[in-house]
Amino acid sequence: MARGPRRTETRIVHAGRDPKVDNGGVNPPVQRASTVLLDKAEDMFRPGVWTYGIHGTATHRALKAALCELEQADHCHLLSSGLLACTVPIMALASPGKHILVCDNVYGPTRRFCDQTMKQWGCETEYFPPDIGADIAAMIRPETCVVFLESPGSMTFEVSDTPAIAAAARVAGVATVFDNTWGAGHFHKPLDLGVDVSVQATSKYPGGSADLLGGSIVTRDEELSARVKQVITNLGLSVSPDDAYLVLRGLRTMTTRMARHDGSARKIAAWLAGRPEVARVLHPALPDDAYHDLWKRDFSGAAGLFAFSLAPPADTKDVNAFLNALELFGLGFSWGGYESLAIPCDPQLKRTSTKPEFGGKLIRLSIGLEAPEDLIADLEAGFEALAASLAGA
Numbered sequence: 449m450a451r452g453p454r455r456t457e458t459r460i461v462h463a464g465r466d467p468k469v470d471n472g473g474v475n476p477p478v479q480r481a482s483t484v485l486l487d488k489a490e491d492m493f494r495p496g497v498w499t500y501g502i503h504g505t506a507t508h509r510a511l512k513a514a515l516c517e518l519e520q521a522d523h524c525h526l527l528s529s530g531l532l533a534c535t536v537p538i539m540a541l542a543s544p545g546k547h548i549l550v551c552d553n554v555y556g557p558t559r560r561f562c563d564q565t566m567k568q569w570g571c572e573t574e575y576f577p578p579d580i581g582a583d584i585a586a587m588i589r590p591e592t593c594v595v596f597l598e599s600p601g602s603m604t605f606e607v608s609d610t611p612a613i614a615a616a617a618r619v620a621g622v623a624t625v626f627d628n629t630w631g632a633g634h635f636h637k638p639l640d641l642g643v644d645v646s647v648q649a650t651s652k653y654p655g656g657s658a659d660l661l662g663g664s665i666v667t668r669d670e671e672l673s674a675r676v677k678q679v680i681t682n683l684g685l686s687v688s689p690d691d692a693y694l695v696l697r698g699l700r701t702m703t704t705r706m707a708r709h710d711g712s713a714r715k716i717a718a719w720l721a722g723r724p725e726v727a728r729v730l731h732p733a734l735p736d737d738a739y740h741d742l743w744k745r746d747f748s749g750a751a752g753l754f755a756f757s758l759a760p761p762a763d764t765k766d767v768n769a770f771l772n773a774l775e776l777f778g779l780g781f782s783w784g785g786y787e788s789l790a791i792p793c794d795p796q797l798k799r800t801s802t803k804p805e806f807g808g809k810l811i812r813l814s815i816g817l818e819a820p821e822d823l824i825a826d827l828e829a830g831f832e833a834l835a836a837s838l839a840g841a
């Protein structure tokens with residue numbers, strides 16, 4: 449019987465490992481190396497020969513193979529943080545006098561890099577509303593060098609019409625880079641939608657345990673890959689083999705974890721939507737979310753990260769009372785780990801293209817692997833503290 453194309457869940461278990469060459473061990477070993485010994489003097493300057501640890505070891509090559517498999521990419525580059533995975537492709541594409549288009553709901557540190565570092569290097573960044581769609585064409589200039597997307601935005605969860613934006617950029621000959629941390633290469637496949645470069649913070653779902661930092665860049669475009677590689681090589685960027693190993697280890701269970709994160713987050717989001725204290729829930733998998741149709745078209749699942757707003761008159765002190773009453777939700781940045789987290793969003797919301805309204809103060813939740821019923825009980829305690837704070841207690 450013919451074996452059909454395999455699903456992500458299957459491919460990610462088998463990709464990037466070969467027990468036959470690893471002495472039977474299921475997992476590839478952690479290979480540490482700076483110096484690489486060569487057989488012959490003739491090999492030392494031969495192109496394509498592995499000559500130094502900074503270019504990666506067998507552990508890095510195994511992780512790259514698995515990440516290529518995840519998004520059906522041909523080239524993968526590893527970075528020591530998700531932020532570098534976002535900024536390196538921009539550096540690879542930009543030069544003085546160029547113009548950069550970035551979605552206005554982008555991850556804050558990516559925005560800061562564009563506004564400060566790229567500005568210092570003579571590039572102007574312009575922000576477009578996340579729901580711009582094909583109208584992006586009108587913002588593309590002759591000197592535009594990259595369109596940077598993140599969908600859904602990791603604070604406000606707008607889903608972009610990525611195929612329309614990618615098509616408009618392609619017609620204009622402009623490369624697209626997509627921050628795919630929320631979809632993690634599993635629930636969302638931007639390369640299949642016409643995007644040139646997909647990046648993610650492997651610190652989040654691939655790592656899955658809040659104990660490592662990493663980023664990945666994948667593409668099917670050989671020339672773009674070569675440009676990215678040049679920046680990485682020239683700057684001397686590298687990832688420790690131990691961290692590469694942990695990301696690969698995490699990937700094996702990522703699809704299982706994400707299915708659970710998704711199921712719990714949808715339960716909790718639906719429960720929050722029915723609470724009188726909540727003005728709005730920002731979760732694209734909820735049927736009445738403004739971005740639900742786009743999400744349904746382009747995603748196969750939802751991450752455990754979403755936000756909700758507290759109905760006025762709840763202000764910062766009331767948000768803090770709610771957050772301080774939580775026991776299971778940790779107050780911490782980042783997300784994608786097995787433990788649940790909560791943060792107030794408003795201090796991080798920076799918009800220049802439009803001023804969207806979210807109905808009140810925003811709180812973001814990262815739903816972990818705990819029982820959703822226990823997380824709901826924890827949030828209920830938060831609402832009691834909120835009521836006390838609103839009553840002036």
Ligand SMILES: *Cc1c(COP(=O)(O)O)cnc(C)c1O
Pocket residue numbers: 528529530531532534555598602627629630648649650651652661662663782
């Ligand atoms: C966390 C995050 C990053 C950066 O990842 P780090 O490894 O923390 O540098 C980039 N993009 C998004 C959407 C993120 O949430």
